[in-house]
Amino acid sequence: MKERDHVNKQEIVEEAKEMMKVFLMEAKQYIEASFEKELWIETKSSRNDLVTEVDQYIEALFTRYLKQYFPSHRIFGEENAEHKVESLEGAVWIIDPIDGTLNFVEQKRDFAISIALYMDGIGEYGIVYDVEKDDLYVGEKGKGATLNGREIRKVSDRRGVADSLLIANLSAVNLYPKLKEAIRVSRGLRLYGAASLEFMAVATERAGAYLAANLAPWDVAASKIIAEELGCIVSRLSGEEIDMLEKGTSVVALPKVYQELQNLYLKK
Amino acid sequence: MKERDHVNKQEIVEEAKEMMKVFLMEAKQYIEASFEKELWIETKSSRNDLVTEVDQYIEALFTRYLKQYFPSHRIFGEENAEHKVESLEGAVWIIDPIDGTLNFVEQKRDFAISIALYMDGIGEYGIVYDVEKDDLYVGEKGKGATLNGREIRKVSDRRGVADSLLIANLSAVNLYPKLKEAIRVSRGLRLYGAASLEFMAVATERAGAYLAANLAPWDVAASKIIAEELGCIVSRLSGEEIDMLEKGTSVVALPKVYQELQNLYLKK
Numbered sequence: 138m139k140e141r142d143h144v145n146k147q148e149i150v151e152e153a154k155e156m157m158k159v160f161l162m163e164a165k166q167y168i169e170a171s172f173e174k175e176l177w178i179e180t181k182s183s184r185n186d187l188v189t190e191v192d193q194y195i196e197a198l199f200t201r202y203l204k205q206y207f208p209s210h211r212i213f214g215e216e217n218a219e220h221k222v223e224s225l226e227g228a229v230w231i232i233d234p235i236d237g238t239l240n241f242v243e244q245k246r247d248f249a250i251s252i253a254l255y256m257d258g259i260g261e262y263g264i265v266y267d268v269e270k271d272d273l274y275v276g277e278k279g280k281g282a283t284l285n286g287r288e289i290r291k292v293s294d295r296r297g298v299a300d301s302l303l304i305a306n307l308s309a310v311n312l313y314p315k316l317k318e319a320i321r322v323s324r325g326l327r328l329y330g331a332a333s334l335e336f337m338a339v340a341t342e343r344a345g346a347y348l349a350a351n352l353a354p355w356d357v358a359a360s361k362i363i364a365e366e367l368g369c370i371v372s373r374l375s376g377e378e379i380d381m382l383e384k385g386t387s388v389v390a391l392p393k394v395y396q397e398l399q400n401l402y403l404k405k
Numbered sequence: 406m407k408e409r410d411h412v413n414k415q416e417i418v419e420e421a422k423e424m425m426k427v428f429l430m431e432a433k434q435y436i437e438a439s440f441e442k443e444l445w446i447e448t449k450s451s452r453n454d455l456v457t458e459v460d461q462y463i464e465a466l467f468t469r470y471l472k473q474y475f476p477s478h479r480i481f482g483e484e485n486a487e488h489k490v491e492s493l494e495g496a497v498w499i500i501d502p503i504d505g506t507l508n509f510v511e512q513k514r515d516f517a518i519s520i521a522l523y524m525d526g527i528g529e530y531g532i533v534y535d536v537e538k539d540d541l542y543v544g545e546k547g548k549g550a551t552l553n554g555r556e557i558r559k560v561s562d563r564r565g566v567a568d569s570l571l572i573a574n575l576s577a578v579n580l581y582p583k584l585k586e587a588i589r590v591s592r593g594l595r596l597y598g599a600a601s602l603e604f605m606a607v608a609t610e611r612a613g614a615y616l617a618a619n620l621a622p623w624d625v626a627a628s629k630i631i632a633e634e635l636g637c638i639v640s641r642l643s644g645e646e647i648d649m650l651e652k653g654t655s656v657v658a659l660p661k662v663y664q665e666l667q668n669l670y671l672k673k
Contacts, residue, residue: 343512
């Protein structure tokens, strides 16, 4: 166990990157091995809200790494952890060990590990790891974002709804029925079932927007950092800022798509 | 140019497999190279019905291979070819050079080459090639189906709607509004935007059903062979058989899901 005294954010982020390398390698191996066996699966709040031994193992594994590298940092995660983080003071890690658990169970694809570091409420470092594709998205406050080590270019500010594919949960469409019209004028609807990867589709301009009705902080914490670094706009569907301690609606969009959605399709 | 006299179906299919190996390798190289340059793109029947130089090149390339290997066979394709095939007598190849052209253009993923051989109206051999994932699905009448050379296991006959993800176009839901209820009781909705890959999601049991309102023969010709070999049921949404010379609705589903859809959700 190493006790380290980090004097500044930059040092912490550099150390975090080292930790992430070894953690993600071990996580990927474990997940791939899990494909070969029967999983223990439980339901949580509803019959489609699942948790598996893999979600729990990955979060516990990350917690072990964190205790070794950053013993003083707090952790705010989907599965075990200290679910009841009530403030974002200091250094807080927000983790979804398997975002898209249903996809993980049913499809063995389209799921991701999502981890963010917030310091005094500000997202400093976030990763989204698409395990099956072996695609690692990394964002660092003020420094842009990379995919597998290559810089991702900023999104277009000229593309509107009519030039874009949209990703939207039906429950978002039910909340804001005008979204049906947005879908109609867009290039079409897509739906993948893992929030962090749907954020990444927008961040890499494969879609113009992703709209969701009910996401938890760990569903968006890392993705928001990455998407904002690339010039996307992220907020509640109402336009309000996202409070990282609360569940709620969420939209990520290219800037012009965002304006069109707010002006035309996200008014009640 | 080799002129060959094939005495039976089996010989033709074996020869077709050889042709496919070289054709797909060349097609993949061309497609990957196309990612590096600006594409020439045109719209067809509507602003979201696209054709690119890649669609046209791949179909022309396949036509060249076919003329070399099977000069007497006819071809029925999305782009150029002999669009007006009016009967399925003899040996007819049905090709969609790029299924999911919008995904190809916007996402550089989730598109496929889809090719089927029908002999006297019967689907004898079909391939769906997910180019970006390098996943090749092959079905052969009476002999099962493979993914990258490994046999795919038959789908479950015990899984119903409640245990399955569903894939459905909104236009299918508009035609049969009771499908909203099917989606509600299912494990959730997904939508990927390439019919052949959505068929393959069901064929490999990553989803319970795929429902679409308006597909062309080249969207389903190969997928239907593969899905049926694995025990899936394929028909029009109404339950009628698909006529491979006509556009129309389409459903592919696991057997129990299919029965539930027909009994409960696909009645007008």
